[in-house]
Amino acid sequence: MTQLASADKKKRATKAKPAAMKSLEVEGHEPTVGKVFTENPKMTMRNVNVYYDDKQAIHDVSIDIAKNEVIAMIGPSGCGKSTFLRSLNRMNDTVDICRVEGEICMDGENLYAPKLDVVELRARVGMVFQKPNPFPKSIYENVAYGPKIHGLADTRVDLDEIVENSLRKASLWEEVKERLHQAGTGLSGGQQQRLCIARAIAVSPEVILMDEPCSALDPIATAKIEELIEELSENFTIAIVTHSMQQAARVSHRTAYFHLGRLIEVNPTEQVFTMPQHQLTEAYITGRFG
Numbered sequence: 313m314t315q316l317a318s319a320d321k322k323k324r325a326t327k328a329k330p331a332a333m334k335s336l337e338v339e340g341h342e343p344t345v346g347k348v349f350t351e352n353p354k355m356t357m358r359n360v361n362v363y364y365d366d367k368q369a370i371h372d373v374s375i376d377i378a379k380n381e382v383i384a385m386i387g388p389s390g391c392g393k394s395t396f397l398r399s400l401n402r403m404n405d406t407v408d409i410c411r412v413e414g415e416i417c418m419d420g421e422n423l424y425a426p427k428l429d430v431v432e433l434r435a436r437v438g439m440v441f442q443k444p445n446p447f448p449k450s451i452y453e454n455v456a457y458g459p460k461i462h463g464l465a466d467t468r469v470d471l472d473e474i475v476e477n478s479l480r481k482a483s484l485w486e487e488v489k490e491r492l493h494q495a496g497t498g499l500s501g502g503q504q505q506r507l508c509i510a511r512a513i514a515v516s517p518e519v520i521l522m523d524e525p526c527s528a529l530d531p532i533a534t535a536k537i538e539e540l541i542e543e544l545s546e547n548f549t550i551a552i553v554t555h556s557m558q559q560a561a562r563v564s565h566r567t568a569y570f571h572l573g574r575l576i577e578v579n580p581t582e583q584v585f586t587m588p589q590h591q592l593t594e595a596y597i598t599g600r601f602g
């Protein structure tokens with residue numbers, strides 16, 4: 313057992329928080345273990361630190377996400393998964409007290425460059441949230457809205473085509489084609505989540521970020537979304553945060569394990585779940601904390 317893992321165990325056993333935190337601080341400077349960098353990166357993150365006021369939520373995270381890869385981000389509640397994910401398309405800009413440092417690039421372009429158009433960025437790097445959040449508009453309008461504001465369709469026929477294709481890619485078309493002009497909020501939770509995926513796809517993103525996209529869904533709706541993730545990875549790069557290790561194992565190529573704001577290990581998913589390289593990853597996947 314590493315010093316860090318034993319410190320963690322001690323912390324849980326004795327609730328001796330300050331001492332445990334101290335040893336974590338020392339050990340936190342250990343580099344991430346595993347296959348952190350890739351040959352064909354779509355996104356490259358280097359020495360990323362994220363703060364909420366003076367509280368640091370992400371510590372010195374470096375990682376690549378490869379083109380057409382599905383990468384899962386796992387770890388105990390509060391370890392910074394959502395914070396890190398949201399920094400990839402500058403959603404954290406909407407949080408006043410949040411500050412992101414370090415380098416986050418897509419295809420070599422710095423996403424935090426002052427002249428970068430953030431609205432356009434959020435179309436290129438789309439996001440699907442934990443709770444399905446369709447606009448209070450029709451199914452059609454939910455999907456058509458993005459292409460309209462980004463000027464992706466010249467005619468109504470073009471727009472109809474984008475809407476249909478996006479709903480097909482999200483495996484929702486057959487279920488909604490007769491009711492396109494009814495409210496999106498009238499769909500079931502699983503259908504709403506696929507509508508949100510269709511909405512993200514409609515603006516032709518390059519990367520899709522998903523933050524626990526199935527946590528509000530039943531097993532059948534979850535299976536549909538998981539199937540979809542696999543299909544979508546043919547065209548998109550996907551980063552998914554999940555609390556379900558089974559889900560990470562089913563859908564992702566690599567898995568990143570976060571612990572107290574640090575990226576501990578990144579490895580091919582199968583390896584993470586069968587032969588983790590770090591004691592902390594092992595402790596988490598065997599259910600010792602989280």
Ligand SMILES: Nc1ncnc2c1ncn2[C@@H]1O[C@H](COP(=O)(O)OP(=O)(O)OP(=O)(O)O)[C@@H](O)[C@H]1O
Nearest residue numbers: 364369387388389390391392393394395396407409
């Ligand atoms: N808007 C915010 N303001 C202040 N602190 C925040 C904010 N959002 C997150 N944090 C803090 O940052 C840390 C990481 O939170 P984050 O939501 O990223 O964790 P998480 O791994 O996604 O957790 P969960 O699995 O519960 O969703 C936590 O300590 C949290 O309290």
Ligand SMILES: [Mg+2]
Nearest residue numbers: 393394395523
């Ligand atoms: Mg979260």
